[in-house]
Amino acid sequence: MLRGLEALAIALVTAVAVCVMRLELWGAVPQHQVTAERAVAWMLLASDSAPYTGELPELARMAFGEKLAYVRWGSSTYGAASGEVYAVRAVWLGYNGTLSPVEVVIGVRP
Amino acid sequence: MSGHRGQLLVIATAVLAISLIAALRLSRAPEPRASRLLGCLQAAELIHAARLCWSMPGGCTPARMEAIASALLSYNESLKLMLRPFSYTIYSSLAPGRGLYSITYMVQVEQPYEVRFEAEWSCYEAGRYVKVVGGRELLFTRYRLHYEHRYSAPMWGTITTYPKLWDPRGLADLEYLGGGDWTAGVPAGGYALEDEYGIEVRVGGA
Numbered sequence: 001m002l003r004g005l006e007a008l009a010i011a012l013v014t015a016v017a018v019c020v021m022r023l024e025l026w027g028a029v030p031q032h033q034v035t036a037e038r039a040v041a042w043m044l045l046a047s048d049s050a051p052y053t054g055e056l057p058e059l060a061r062m063a064f065g066e067k068l069a070y071v072r073w074g075s076s077t078y079g080a081a082s083g084e085v086y087a088v089r090a091v092w093l094g095y096n097g098t099l100s101p102v103e104v105v106i107g108v109r110p
Numbered sequence: 111m112s113g114h115r116g117q118l119l120v121i122a123t124a125v126l127a128i129s130l131i132a133a134l135r136l137s138r139a140p141e142p143r144a145s146r147l148l149g150c151l152q153a154a155e156l157i158h159a160a161r162l163c164w165s166m167p168g169g170c171t172p173a174r175m176e177a178i179a180s181a182l183l184s185y186n187e188s189l190k191l192m193l194r195p196f197s198y199t200i201y202s203s204l205a206p207g208r209g210l211y212s213i214t215y216m217v218q219v220e221q222p223y224e225v226r227f228e229a230e231w232s233c234y235e236a237g238r239y240v241k242v243v244g245g246r247e248l249l250f251t252r253y254r255l256h257y258e259h260r261y262s263a264p265m266w267g268t269i270t271t272y273p274k275l276w277d278p279r280g281l282a283d284l285e286y287l288g289g290g291d292w293t294a295g296v297p298a299g300g301y302a303l304e305d306e307y308g309i310e311v312r313v314g315g316a
Contacts, residue, residue: 002117009124016131034150041154045261045269048161048307089189090151093159093181096308097166101181103189 036088036108039063048095051102060106069107081107152193152217153225153263155182160213160227161259163200165308170200170213194219208232209312223264231257231311239295243281248297250283253313255292257305273305 043050043063050056057078060071070079073092085107094100159178163170175198186193195218203210208231215225233255241250257275262268272290282303283295294303300315 002114002121006117006120009121013124013127016128037151041150041265044151044154044158045271048158048165088151089191090155091182091185091189091191093155093162093178095162095165097162099162099178099181101185103185 032108032110033086033088036064036067036086036106039108040088040090040104040106044090044092048092051092051104052095052100056104064106064108067109069109071107072105074102079107083109085109149217149223149263150265152191153265155191155193156196156215156217156225157227157261157263160198160215161229161307161309163213164211164227164229169202169211169310172200175200175213196225204312206315207234211309224262226260226262228260228262229258229305229309229311230260231255231313233294233313235314236293238298241283241295250295251298251314252283252293252295255294255311255313256290257292257311258290259305273307273309275303275305275311277301277303 040063043059047055047059050059051073056073057071060068060078068079069083069085070077070081072078088106088108090104090106092102092104159175159182160170163175163178166174179196179198182191183193185191196215197218198213198215201210201212201214210228210230212226212228214227217223217225233253235251236254237252239250239252240247242248255275257272259271259273260268261271270290274286275284275292275294277284277296281297282301283293284303285293287293294313296303296313298314301313303311303313305311
């Protein structure tokens with residue numbers, strides 16, 4: 001009977017551990033991606049006009065420094081994807097009273 | 111006997127592990143951590159949308175905000191922005207010597223939270239002077255003006271910024287004093303300045 005209980009306990013602990021790891025580790029967003037998204041959030045708060053006035057690469061450099069790999073907005077590109085790079089996507093909706101959405105993709109090194 | 115003790119030890123360890131994990135889960139903050147961590151970019155998109163709406167000529171109206179919100183949500187799928195459904199309230203208040211534009215969002219998640227954009231100013235008269243403009247003498251009123259933006263979200267609390275002001279018509283005499291404070295000399299009888307985002311700031315007038 002004790003062996004049965006032991007087996008049940010081991011199975012229970014394994015199930016709980018798998019659930020916890022699934023929630024905390026495997027399903028979690030990598031911390032560096034969270035950090036990158038916060039930096040893009042800062043860019044959005046700092047400037048409505050950057051993608052329309054050519055200032056977006058400079059703004060991205062201020063946000064990411066040497067971690068910046070590339071910036072793509074509309075049909076423009078700054079930098080290049082090389083090595084391990086992951087993308088953060090955002091949309092600038094317009095500026096100064098004009099609705100004119102532009103997709104922005106920022107490549108960031110970990 | 112030692113076998114029994116070993117088995118009891120395993121059971122005790124299992125019970126302890128389950129108890130510890132349960133206690134840790136109970137002690138965590140109730141707000142889902144994933145949405146809070148992922149919400150910075152989404153909240154910033156909402157602030158940006160609100161700022162754009164108020165920068166439109168004549169200010170933010172429900173129709174304009176609807177168009178902006180629709181545009182934003184249309185990118186939700188293609189860019190995987192992970193925006194949650196939201197509702198919003200547009201509010202403005204204009205009175206002699208003060209003004210407020212705001213949009214408050216309620217983001218519909220397991221535990222709804224608020225994101226708010228506010229642009230607010232206050233001013234008082236600090237003197238009058240005559241200025242020659244285009245060969246004509248015009249009466250100008252000098253105001254002491256304070257202007258600020260506030261961006262609020264649970265992810266970062268409240269961020270206060272002091273956008274630059276300017277005069278599209280080039281008549282005003284503006285001097286920045288720091289901390290959102292300005293002196294503004296404008297034609298008497300009320301005048302509209304703009305901030306760097308294109309939001310109108312009415313100074314003086316009835």
